[in-house]
Amino acid sequence: MSPEPIGPVDASTRPRFADIATFARLPRLDQVEHADIAVVGVPFDSGVSYRPGARFGPAHVREASRLLRPYNPAQDVHPFAVQQVVDAGDIAANPFDITEAVAAVETAARELTENGTRLVTIGGDHTIALPLLRVAAERAGGPVAVVHFDAHLDTWDTYFGAPVTHGTPFRRASEEGLIDQEASLHVGIRGPLYGKDDLRDDERLGFAIISSVDLETEGLPRAIERMHARLGDRPVYVSIDIDVLDPAHAPGTGTPEAGGLTSRELLAMVRALGEHRLVGADVVEVAPAYDHAQLTAVAASHVAYELISAMGNRH
Ligand SMILES: N=C(N)NCCCC(=O)O
Ligand SMILES: [Zn+2]
Numbered sequence: 001m002s003p004e005p006i007g008p009v010d011a012s013t014r015p016r017f018a019d020i021a022t023f024a025r026l027p028r029l030d031q032v033e034h035a036d037i038a039v040v041g042v043p044f045d046s047g048v049s050y051r052p053g054a055r056f057g058p059a060h061v062r063e064a065s066r067l068l069r070p071y072n073p074a075q076d077v078h079p080f081a082v083q084q085v086v087d088a089g090d091i092a093a094n095p096f097d098i099t100e101a102v103a104a105v106e107t108a109a110r111e112l113t114e115n116g117t118r119l120v121t122i123g124g125d126h127t128i129a130l131p132l133l134r135v136a137a138e139r140a141g142g143p144v145a146v147v148h149f150d151a152h153l154d155t156w157d158t159y160f161g162a163p164v165t166h167g168t169p170f171r172r173a174s175e176e177g178l179i180d181q182e183a184s185l186h187v188g189i190r191g192p193l194y195g196k197d198d199l200r201d202d203e204r205l206g207f208a209i210i211s212s213v214d215l216e217t218e219g220l221p222r223a224i225e226r227m228h229a230r231l232g233d234r235p236v237y238v239s240i241d242i243d244v245l246d247p248a249h250a251p252g253t254g255t256p257e258a259g260g261l262t263s264r265e266l267l268a269m270v271r272a273l274g275e276h277r278l279v280g281a282d283v284v285e286v287a288p289a290y291d292h293a294q295l296t297a298v299a300a301s302h303v304a305y306e307l308i309s310a311m312g313n314r315h
C-alpha cells in the first residue's frame with residue numbers, strides 16, 4: 001500500500017507567511033515516494049510579443065498560493081488528500097535560445113511524467129504549451145483534446161519569422177498532430193485580430209471557439225454545456241492563459257485585452273472540467289511587474305487549485 005499523501009504545512013500551527021514558498025506549502029518532489037500531480041514552474045518569457053516579465057510568474061504564484069486551504073467545498077474534495085500533490089520546483093530554461101529552452105521543457109516534462117505523474121505547470125509565457133503538449137500527447141498515446149482559455153487564439157504562424165513564440169504554440173501543436181481536431185476549443189477569445197483569415201486558419205487547425213461575447217450573451221451554463229459537448233470523453237489537456245481574465249481581475253500579464261472573463265466565470269468553467277479525464281494543465285502568462293496586491297497571482301493560484309481539485313475528483 002502506498003503511504004497516505006503528505007499534505008500542505010498546517011497554517012493553524014505554523015504561520016502561512018513563514019518558510020520558503022512551495023505551491024500551497026506542499027512537500028517538494030524529493031520528499032515523497034511517488035507524486036500523482038506535480039506543480040512545476042517554467043520561468044521563461046523569451047517568446048513574448050509585447051510586455052516581458054512572465055519569467056517571474058512561478059515565484060509570484062507560489063507566494064500567493066500560501067493562502068490556499070486543504071478542503072475545496074466547491075468541488076467537495078480534499079485535493080491534497082485524495083492524491084499526492086507536490087512542488088517539483090522549476091525547469092530552468094535557456095533565456096537566450098528558444099529552441100534549446102523548448103527542448104529542455106520537453107525533456108524535463110517527460111522525466112517528471114515517467115511514472116504516471118500529471119503536471120500542472122506554472123509559466124512562463126505561452127510558448128511552453130508546445131513542449132508540454134508534445135509530452136501530454138505522447139503519454140496519452142495520441143492527440144489530446146485541448147481546452148485553451150485565453151484572450152488570444154495563439155494559432156498565428158510566425159512573428160519576425162520565428163515559428164515558436166507565445167502567439168504560435170497551438171498552430172505548431174496542430175501541425176504536429178498533438179491535438180484532437182474534432183474536440184479542441186478556445187474559451188474567452190476577444191479583441192482585435194490581424195485579419196479574418198486568423199479565424200479561418202484557426203478553424204482549419206481544429207479549434208472551436210466560445211468567445212468572451214458568447215459567454216456574455218449565452219451565459220455560463222450554456223458555455224459549460226458546449227464545452228462538455230466538444231470535449232466528449234477524450235483525454236483533455238487544459239491550457240490557461242491568465243489574460244483570459246479581464247485586466248480588472250488579472251492586470252499582471254503581458255498582452256492584456258479589455259472585456260474578459262471574471263475570475264468567478266473562469267473558476268466555474270475549470271470546476272466543470274472535473275467530469276473529464278485531465279491529462280495535464282498549465283497556467284501561464286502571469287507577469288508580476290504589472291500586478292497589484294497579488295490580484296493576478298491570487299487568481300492564478302486559485303485556478304491551479306481548481307485544476308488540481310478537478311483532477312482529484314476522478315481519482
Ligand atoms: N499568448 C499571449 N498571451 N499572447 C499572444 C499575443 C500575440 C500577439 O502579440 O499578437
Ligand atoms: Zn493570451
Ligand SMILES: [Zn+2]
Pocket residue numbers: 126150152154166241285
Ligand atoms: Zn496565450
